[in-house]
Amino acid sequence: MSNDDIRNTGIVPVIENLTNMLRELTADLSPLLDCQAANQPAEHIKEKMASMDSKMQRLLHSINHSYDLIQLVIKSIHTSRSELKKSVDGLIKKTGMQLQKVTSTTEEATNKILDVAEKLDEDQMSIIEILDSIQEDNCTAEKSADLFDELRQKIYQNQESAFTIMDYLQFQDITAQQIAGAYSLLSDTEKTLLYVSEMLKRFDANFDMSEDMTEAVDKKAFNMDATYKDKATIQSAIDNLFESRDENIDIPEEAAQNANGDVHYQASGSEAPADAFSSDDIDALFGSQPANDQSSQDDIDKLFSNTADSDEEKKPEENANKKEKNGEEKREETSQEEIDKLFG
Amino acid sequence: MSNLKFLIVDDSPTMRRIVNNTLKRLGYRDIEEADNGSSGMDKLRSIPGINFIVTDWNMPVMDGLQFVQTIRSSQEFAKLPILMVTTRSVKDDIIEAMKAGVNNYIVKPFTPETMKSKIDAILNK
Numbered sequence: 106m107s108n109d110d111i112r113n114t115g116i117v118p119v120i121e122n123l124t125n126m127l128r129e130l131t132a133d134l135s136p137l138l139d140c141q142a143a144n145q146p147a148e149h150i151k152e153k154m155a156s157m158d159s160k161m162q163r164l165l166h167s168i169n170h171s172y173d174l175i176q177l178v179i180k181s182i183h184t185s186r187s188e189l190k191k192s193v194d195g196l197i198k199k200t201g202m203q204l205q206k207v208t209s210t211t212e213e214a215t216n217k218i219l220d221v222a223e224k225l226d227e228d229q230m231s232i233i234e235i236l237d238s239i240q241e242d243n244c245t246a247e248k249s250a251d252l253f254d255e256l257r258q259k260i261y262q263n264q265e266s267a268f269t270i271m272d273y274l275q276f277q278d279i280t281a282q283q284i285a286g287a288y289s290l291l292s293d294t295e296k297t298l299l300y301v302s303e304m305l306k307r308f309d310a311n312f313d314m315s316e317d318m319t320e321a322v323d324k325k326a327f328n329m330d331a332t333y334k335d336k337a338t339i340q341s342a343i344d345n346l347f348e349s350r351d352e353n354i355d356i357p358e359e360a361a362q363n364a365n366g367d368v369h370y371q372a373s374g375s376e377a378p379a380d381a382f383s384s385d386d387i388d389a390l391f392g393s394q395p396a397n398d399q400s401s402q403d404d405i406d407k408l409f410s411n412t413a414d415s416d417e418e419k420k421p422e423e424n425a426n427k428k429e430k431n432g433e434e435k436r437e438e439t440s441q442e443e444i445d446k447l448f449g
Numbered sequence: 450m451s452n453l454k455f456l457i458v459d460d461s462p463t464m465r466r467i468v469n470n471t472l473k474r475l476g477y478r479d480i481e482e483a484d485n486g487s488s489g490m491d492k493l494r495s496i497p498g499i500n501f502i503v504t505d506w507n508m509p510v511m512d513g514l515q516f517v518q519t520i521r522s523s524q525e526f527a528k529l530p531i532l533m534v535t536t537r538s539v540k541d542d543i544i545e546a547m548k549a550g551v552n553n554y555i556v557k558p559f560t561p562e563t564m565k566s567k568i569d570a571i572l573n574k
Contacts, residue, residue, distance in 0.1 A: 268561065271470055275558040278464040282507065282536060326460060326509040331536035336556040339538050340563055343554050346543060356540040445570075447544065448553055 116178065119171050126164045133157050185301040196294045203287040203329065207280050210333040214276030221273070225266045232259050279331045286329025289322045340442065347448015354443045454479040454498045458489040458516060459505040459534075464557075468503055468534065471561045475568070485509055486516025493526055501568070506535035506546070514549055521550035530571045534559060 483489035485508040506513035553567040
């Protein structure tokens with residue numbers, strides 16, 4: 106049985122094959138141990154021994170292959186553990202932080218809307234009081250005119266409050282993008298789990314798992330870094346940028362943004378990594394091991410050629426991701442004032 | 450002011466409604482909407498007279514940047530004023546938008562005053 110046969114059949118058939126070979130050898134050995142064997146001609150016994158020797162050679166060969174396979178299984182489990190650890194430490198942690206952003210954005214917007222709603226309620230009450238006083242008191246024409254002016258003022262204020270609430274409702278678009286970001290991270294986690302699953306199922310011939318994944322995420326459809334912060338300073342810098350069209354204008358970073366977390370995936374737009382983990386990452390993880398372990402990683406990559414191919418396709422995104430992780434492509438926030446200068 | 454016909458392109462119905470309301474508050478009444486760059490192009494081709502575009506960046510199918518590039522590379526619509534309204538506030542993104550041909554740029558969440566000043570700035574150029 107070749108290495109490829111072993112890989113294709115899975116670990117259980119290999120062990121079964123070993124068991125059968127040992128059983129055959131035992132069956133061959135039994136008559137020789139029987140006292141009747143003594144009556145057999147020496148030539149016959151010699152033939153039997155030669156046959157057994159050949160079988161034992163094959164058995165040894167199979168055991169060696171089994172050893173290789175078990176090594177691969179151990180390596181795969183090791184890699185799987187690393188992948189899962191990265192998922193937990195990176196993606197899941199980042200997803201949690203992303204959802205935290207949604208909570209704080211919702212809370213901030215709700216409080217702002219509540220403030221305006223409370224003010225609206227107060228103003229409505231004062232409008233009723235003014236109306237009551239017009240009705241109850243015998244107002245002079247001059248006093249009535251003042252009260253009507255006051256009423257008009259209050260009504261305009263309330264209209265403005267209604268508009269303000271409308272403006273604050275922009276938080277819905279921002280939280281929708283933040284949630285899309287969280288979904289994207291969960292989707293990356295799912296990819297990692299499927300990768301691990303794919304890696305392990307190759308050793309089990311009977312393993313059958315649905316290949317269905319959740320719907321693909323269109324990463325250009327959202328900006329995971331969307332925030333509900335007051336953008337006045339940033340807008341001011343953007344304005345400067347658009348006014349002057351000077352690309353060297355200094356743009357302030359949005360302080361709260363990207364401040365947390367040790368793993369940052371730029372999921373906004375097309376620059377988002379489609380796959381957070383590559384075989385290069387895995388190699389790096391095993392980098393401290395002896396050289397022969399590195400070639401074993403190649404064996405694993407060859408073994409999972411499908412995965413290796415897809416990893417190859419994703420190389421540019423991975424490289425972008427790595428650069429970002431290394432801080433080579435630090436992206437700065439820009440204020441509206443600076444944008445305005447740039448656009449003139 | 451009244452001869453302006455706007456096209457709002459945003460995948461979020463809420464944002465389209467908010468931008469629509471803001472424009473109406475500023476006195477503009479003639480407003481069309483599309484939910485991504487591709488349907489925005491369809492609207493431009495099928496509805497005559499659109500002469501001002503307000504577009505988001507992050508959208509499915511065709512995002513705002515691709516939309517701007519498509520408009521700028523077309524003969525018919527190349528000169529249309531485009532105001533981008535987006536959550537993206539990273540300098541590289543803004544410069545990319547500017548190079549693509551965006552006339553002005555607003556970061557969400559925005560105020561009606563900001564919207565007004567950017568429309569005025571584009572119209573007065």
